[in-house]
Amino acid sequence: MTLIRYLALLLPALAVVGAGTPCGRKDRVGAFLSFLAALLGIAALNELAVAFHWYEFAQVDAAYRGMPVDLWLGWAxxxxxxPVLLHRYLRLPVALGLLFWIDLLAMPRLEPLLHLEPSWLHGEFLGLAVVALPAQLLGRWTATGRRLYARVGLQMIVFTGLILWLLPTAAFTLGDGSWRHLLDLPGPVLGVLAQVAAVLGLPAVAAVREFAVRGGGTPFPWDPPARLVTTGPYAYVANPMQLSMIAELLLLAGVAHSLALAAAALVAIAFSAGVAAPHERGDLIGRHGAEWLDYRRHVRDWLPRAQPYPAVEPARIWLDDDCGPCSATRDFMARRSPVRLDLVPAATHPTTLWRARYTAGDGYSATGVAAVASAFDHLGLGWAYVGWFLRLPAVDRLAQLITDAQIAPPHPAGGER
Known part of the structure; x- marks a missing residue:
């Protein structure tokens, strides 16, 4: 029995079982995300299998980098x-055990389409751990509405991999260009390119953070924030994620000498403007109405504003007048005429503060360096960019440690002391 025949029998049978289960919108969204995660992971696993000689496929038509496309889709x-559609009946350990059992029985019998080397189980265990498990977690957490921040993190990994690895690799394989052009560059040049890529990608990362922290949702259009997000990068441009994605693809296309990838980036712009934008408009008007219409009257799709959206969430920052660095920070912000930000003496706060504190009208709050970084969103695009960087995971903690140790140690202000 060939692998294609095996999948042709197995997958429809499982699909029929899945179709008979209660399946709501969240289940379908979770299933789709898990499919994307598995699709990306299996493509990466195939690259490792070739490099480490775990297994290889016979040459067939309709293959992608040696892997039959129909097999790739069925495996994903x-x-x-x-298993995600069956999550009410199959607990995660059971599902992973069944996947291992199916592969253990089927793969050795799939000659001549698939040739297994003695070490093929190494790839099997790795695939279950770094492909099937994350795909199941993403799908199941999405279907049940759990672990928001973990879902967002997994979505970021999946979509970054799809856009910045799988899409370019496909463009290089089917068109022109090569990763070799990038990898052959001198180390210093690679370092500069990495920094440029980080600068271009920062608005997207900051936007994802705003969706999770301020909106209570994810970047995926069918798992969106509950609230309209007009803070962070969204105070300056309506499509920060798409803008970063296109900039990264064009940068990579130039470095890799790929007209095909540049064309793919331009097609992505056309798709966003011509197909995605009308759908997004109808969805957001339905969910947020006049609030979203007012926002879009002031904020453009692709060209950022110099100053934040005039109706950005009002906020306050409490800074201690008796602290030299704190008062200097207050004066620095005041000179830049912040938009909808009140600078308030920490001594007037009803409770004791040990660091600067920022609170916004939507209930968001931050302390210390994160408070100052959040306030930078109200100062203009350049300083907002600095604030987005300072709020990155790990960067915020490092910046706080340095501030506490060398700039402004925690000290009490306000409240009854």
Whole structure:
């Protein structure tokens, strides 16, 4: 029995079982995300299998980098959406055990389409751990509405991999260009390019953070924030994620000498403007109405504003007048005429503050360096960019440690002391 025949029998049978289960909108969204995660992971696993000689496929038509496309899609369905649709009946350890059992029985019998080396189980265990498991977690957490920040993190990994690895690799394989052009560059040049890529990608990362922290949702259009997000990068441009994505792809296309990838980036712009934008408009008007219409009257799709959206969430920052660095920070902000930000003496706060504190009208709050970084959103695009960087995970903690140790140690202000 060939692998294609095996999947042709197995997958429809499992799909029929899945179709008979209660399946709501969140289940379908989770299943789709798990499919994307598995699709990306299996493509990466195939690259490792070739490099480490775990297994290889016979040459067939309709293959991608040596892997039959129909097998790729069927394998992704098996490791992703089918167990997710059955999540009410299959606990995660049981699902992973079944996937291992199916592969253990089937793969050795798939000659001549698939040739297994003695070390093929190494790839199997790695695939279950770093492909099937994350795909199942993403799908199941999405279907049940749990672990928001973990979902957002997994989505970021999946979509970054799809856009910045799988899409370019496909463009290089089917068109022109090569990763070799990038990898052959001198170390200092690679360092500069990495910094440029980080600068271009920062608005997207900051936007994802705003969706999770301020909006209570994810970047995926069918798992969106509950509230309209007009803070962070969204105070300056309506499509920060798309803008970063296109900039990164064009940078990579130039470095890799790929007209095909540049064309793909331009097609992505056309798709966003012509197909995605009308759908987004109808969805957001339905969910947020006049609030979203007012926002879009002031904030453009692709060209950032110099100053934040005039109706950005009003906020306050409490800074201690008796602290030299704190008062200097207050004066620095005041000179820049912040938009909808009140600078308030920490001594007037009803409770004791040990660091600067920022609070916004939507209930968001931050302390210390994160408070100052959040306030930078109200000063203009350049300083907002600095604030987005300072609020990155790990960067915020490091900046706080340095501030506490060398600039402004925690000290009490306000409240009854």
């Amino acid at each position: 369905a098996l490791w992703g959406p089918i």
